[in-house]
Amino acid sequence: MPRTKGDHEARRRDVSEAVWQVMAARGFASLTLRAVAVELGATTGLLTHYFPTKRALVEHALDLLERRTLSRPRRPAGKGLAAVRDALLDILPLTPEATDSNRIWVCSWDAALCEPALSTDYARKYAQSRERLTERVTAAQELGELPPGNAAHIAAGAQSFVLGLVVQALFDPAAFPPQRQAELLDDYLATLTARRTEIQR
Structure with missing residues (x-):
């Protein structure tokens, strides 16, 4: 047949x-x-x-x-700083599935860096991620939860921080279990909100 x-x-x-x-x-x-x-x-x-x-x-x-990364369960979209936090938590290897995805992403960087077309595509993906994060940062600024300033710059810094944390967690999961990853992210976000307090003084 x-x-x-x-x-x-x-x-x-x-x-x-x-x-x-x-x-x-x-x-x-x-x-x-x-x-x-x-x-x-x-x-x-x-x-x-x-x-x-x-x-x-x-x-x-x-x-x-x-496709698998985009289809992973995401935290419900909140508002303001909580939405920024949720978006960053969704990137981290906090579950076995997220760990697999992140491990493959990091392993694929070598191939992408060696192939101009793939490099361009990866740059586009990360730029789109920053754009989505910038929208959440802007909303948090409008609510007064983050300091005024260049939202795209803040989003780029947050993306860079969380991607660095991904690498650390993949190489040394015992030293960076899910709870510590979340704590480090919260510490990072606290530095952003502290800047808001300084500006208000």
């Missing part, structure tokens, strides 16, 4: 899951057609129907990573 469209889509989902499992278990650098084939229990020949080149595999992996 010929394969139906449903069969093809089901197989593609299986392939995507195998790609994810390879990245989560062994890192982005270990992503090869052979590794995915072993995870899937298939031949590399079958995978070439989906990924004729290593670049096609990498592009699919990055697209899968972005």
